[in-house]
Amino acid sequence: MTVTELDSRVETAIACLDLPSKVALLTGSDSSGLPENTSIGLSRLRFSGGPSGLRGAEHADGGIASLLPNPTLLAQHWDVAVAGEAGALLAEEAIPRGVHVLLGPSVNLHRTPLGGRVFECFSEDPLLTGALATEYVRALQRGGVSACPKHFLANESEFERTTVDSVVDEKTLREVYLLPFEMLVHDASPWSVLTSHNRINGISAPEHPQLVERLLKGEWHYDGAVVSDPFAASPIAAGTNAGLDPVVPVPDGSWGAGLVAAVRAGDVAESTIDEHLRRVLRLAERTGALDGESDVFATSRSGALRRASRSVPDAPLRRRRLRALAAGGMTVLTNPAAVLPLSGTESLAVIGRHAVDTVAQGGATARVRPPHVVSVADGLVATFGRDRVSVVDGVDVRSGPSCRSESARDPASGGIPGQAIRSAPATTAEITERVALAASEVDVAVVVVGLTSEQETEGKDKSTLALPGQQDAMVAAVAAAARRTVVVVNAATPVLMPWLDLVDAVLWAGLPGQEAGAAVAAALTGEIEPAGRLVTTFPARDGDGPAWSTCPVNGALVYEEGTAVGYRGWYRHADVDPLFWFGHGLGYTTWRYESPALVRDLNAVRSVTVDVANTGRRAGTETVQVYLLPAANSEPVRLIGWTRVHVEAGRRTRVRVPCDLRAQRVRDVSSGSWRFLRGGRIMIGRGLGDVRTTLWWGPESD
Incomplete structure (x- = not known):
């Protein structure tokens, strides 16, 4: 029509x-x-x-x-x-x-x-x-x-x-x-x-x-x-x-x-x-509601097909695609000794309440009823085999009972065999002893920690980024006893990591949806590269960053940081570095950037080109990020473009990154008009914490 x-x-x-x-x-x-x-x-x-x-x-x-x-x-x-x-x-x-x-x-x-x-x-x-x-x-x-x-x-x-x-x-x-x-x-x-x-x-x-x-x-x-x-x-x-x-x-x-x-x-x-x-x-x-049809699946006058077949949320194809969507967005935060990806032949101790009661979604009106939720324990048992995986329940993470029912368990896995689960002990001392013993008996301890719908929910903000319960103590106990320790964080929003220097690798798993555990297993083994890059800046301590409190004063919540929200404020004004920068993510290979160049006009940068070489032993996906740091100190850094590229091991490619003009303008409030920023640095890299090359542009380079 x-x-x-x-x-x-x-x-x-x-x-x-x-x-x-x-x-x-x-x-x-x-x-x-x-x-x-x-x-x-x-x-x-x-x-x-x-x-x-x-x-x-x-x-x-x-x-x-x-x-x-x-x-x-x-x-x-x-x-x-x-x-x-x-x-x-x-x-x-x-x-x-x-x-x-x-x-x-x-x-x-x-x-x-x-x-x-x-x-x-x-x-x-x-x-x-x-x-x-x-x-x-x-x-x-x-x-x-x-x-x-x-x-x-x-x-x-x-x-x-x-x-x-x-x-x-x-x-x-x-x-x-x-x-x-x-x-x-x-x-x-x-x-x-x-x-x-x-x-x-x-x-x-x-x-x-x-x-x-x-x-x-x-x-x-x-x-x-x-x-x-x-x-x-x-x-x-x-x-x-x-x-x-x-x-x-x-x-x-x-x-x-x-x-x-x-x-x-x-x-x-x-x-x-x-x-x-x-x-x-x-x-x-x-949307087809003004068709005069009693059948809401009739073909709408807008041309959309309304007589669609009913989709099946637990159909094999749907499950595989949701697994890939989850695993591919997961982010490797640290992996200094290349413990990840796992070979698939290791013996594992899978530890933590989030391993057996994995959180798939946030709380309140965002909740839906999935056909199942694959726990991390289920996913790793299915991948490594029941004879190579022991599962140890962890410390309590909720102040109230879990809202997850047994009917939400993955029917394909049959659940975790009862003999593989050890009940959570009553005290922190007991859990420390249990998890340390389990960790010492295997090749790799996989500790799963995170938040719950008590923290990530509509209607209530958090007061701290600390993990609930005694999860930090649990991670420290595992790290002290294990040959190698991998932490999987099952949360959507930043958490504090006082144990970061004690563990061998950290995988940020988010809230992975119904195929959670299968996606985590695919990411940990590298079947699907966890090529995600962070979309928010992680503070190292409570209170750090350009904006913190959500509590209004006399009914008003003032956005005092102005345009310097998130990484923009961290980069220009913060006295301390964040734990992880916006855009951070390691994947499973290494990269080299060379020969950058700009395509620009009098007003703005139109695009950036750069050679990107995969210098590792595995094929990988890179996200080339381009930031503008204006010459004027009053203007914060801002993302102006990015491109994802897949490159085989040992190969290189020329990457073009289109740059959006809307991110390169500022509002002149007095005239009610827009003007373009002129002058500054164009920074190209893997995030603001890993800038690989910088170009000048503007009046200084004219």
């Missing part, structure tokens, strides 16, 4: 409705979306939670669904194709279940590692986040399902999130927190956008005319629907006049009859109601 045909159909539908009928379609019918109106051929518009799996009806049990690796782990691929694959997979599952709108992706940033919902977001960098989210949205919508990027705007923490006032200067908003949304609107045209609960500079997000009506819909020419975060209903006149389209999901709440009365009283123009309804009906048509 052409744009003209779409608009004509929408206008015809609006003309058929009276005011109460129009308003009824702007208010959530229940917790799962917007109501139907058979007189205009409108089916119920169904929403589902996301972004790592299809939750089904929002805030309800949506049934069994594939559980993908969490967005941070997907982002560690630094590959837009991977983000697109995730979007396509979710569309494939959404369509046969009648879902029209997936509430995701989350494109807020990792401003502070304490953020409880950081695990749902891609990265701390706006350009990387925007690029990944763009392909995720494109793929989802190619499948006929609307993306609903969230949360618009400045929702980087959970503490008092429904009332907190995020105080952010205009330059920072424009250059950092708005950039991913700007990229999405211009490059992917999402069919809907979700607002946040919080206030921005004193004004509630759903009723913020400067951001919603003037910027999003006006300056950016966004033609989709702006949806309220569930239960973040806005005052009638303020929200309606500010640009909020439907309110979800509060049937007959503050809108409904109240909005009809506001129109009749002259507080809201009926033309405003028509514009909101126009956007909602446009969303419905694009």
